[in-house]
Amino acid sequence: MNHTGTLKVTMPTDREIEVTRVFDAPRRLVFEVWTNPKHVPQWMLGPPGWTMPVCEIDLRVGGAWHFVWRRADGTEMEMRGVYREITPPERLVSTESWGGPWPETVNTLTLVEKDGQTTATLTILYPSQEARDAALKTGMKDGMAMSFDRLAEVLQTMGTH
Numbered sequence: 001m002n003h004t005g006t007l008k009v010t011m012p013t014d015r016e017i018e019v020t021r022v023f024d025a026p027r028r029l030v031f032e033v034w035t036n037p038k039h040v041p042q043w044m045l046g047p048p049g050w051t052m053p054v055c056e057i058d059l060r061v062g063g064a065w066h067f068v069w070r071r072a073d074g075t076e077m078e079m080r081g082v083y084r085e086i087t088p089p090e091r092l093v094s095t096e097s098w099g100g101p102w103p104e105t106v107n108t109l110t111l112v113e114k115d116g117q118t119t120a121t122l123t124i125l126y127p128s129q130e131a132r133d134a135a136l137k138t139g140m141k142d143g144m145a146m147s148f149d150r151l152a153e154v155l156q157t158m159g160t161h
Contacts, residue, residue, distance in 0.1 A: 007145040014129040017136065019122045021148045025155040027113040030120060031089035033154055034109065035059050043150035045069065046143035054078070061086055065094065081107070096124070103131045120148075 008020040023030050033039040041052035044067070054068035066080040078099065084106070085093035092109040106125045111118050126132040 007141075007148050009141050009144075011132070012123075015126045015132055017124045017126075017132060017140075019124070019144055019148075021120055021152075023118045023120060023152055023155055024116070025118055025158075026116060027111040027118040028089040029155060029158060030111055030118045030151075031092075033151060033158070034120075035088075035092065039154060040067070043154045044147050045150060046147055048146075059083065059086060102135075103127045105131075 006021065010018045010020075012018050033043070035057060037055040037057045040057070041055045045052060046069070049071050050069045051071075052067055053070050054066060056064070056066040058064050061083055063083050064080065065083065066078070068076055068078040070076050080097055080099075081095040081104075083092070083094045085091060090111050094107055095104050096107050097104045103126065105127075108123045108125070110121045110123075112121075113119075124132075124135075126135065
């Protein structure tokens, strides 16, 4: 039974977005590719045409992370946050802020391995239903699906051992 490749997006509460995807890789490898600045710029890119020239990760409780994306025309987006909980290779909790009018969220990643496959569940908690609904209107689901497809490709090239 192969459930890999499909991104599932749900709204379990009026303030949350939950994104789930199964990867054909052990969770220690998924955790590594999710948290190592050597790997993140290879997959967390959203739509085609973007690069990630800045990827800073201080992977410790209280440590900060900072990502900057750039499009060929010079357009940039940035995001930053602070790690609140780190339990390798199964759980990662951090804040996320895009700046400007976008409110800070709390993101919880859980990784569950079964039979060599890892189910990654990312729960994004917004301060209000309005903030969650505004985020959903940005095209984030499509961007995340593209990024998760790239993550699967990176995991595949790394092998499962």
